[in-house]
Amino acid sequence: MREEGGGGGGDGGQCGSCGYYLKNIIKFLISHIGLVSLVIGYTIVGAFTFERLEADHERAVKANMSAVRLEVSA
Secondary structure (H helix, E strand, C coil): CHHHHHHHHHHHHHHHHHHHHHHHHHHHHHHHHHHHHHHHHHHHHHHHHHHHHHHHHHHHHHHHHHHHHHHHHC
16 A cells, blocks of 8 residues: 555656656746847847948948959959
8 A cells, every 4th residue: 555655646746846847948948049049139130230330331342442453454
């Protein structure tokens, strides 16, 4: 009888610990998914900001390179 009671209590304990571990795994995944999403979003916003800030300079460099190429080939 003692084994049956212990087994029944063990099953309830296992079920409870299973829920505990499942909850921790879900929290771990959500926190990492959130962190990765934050990093990706930060990178995308930074890329657009950098492109916006440097666009005029990039056009000037390209125009200068075109002028240099025309000079060299002429």
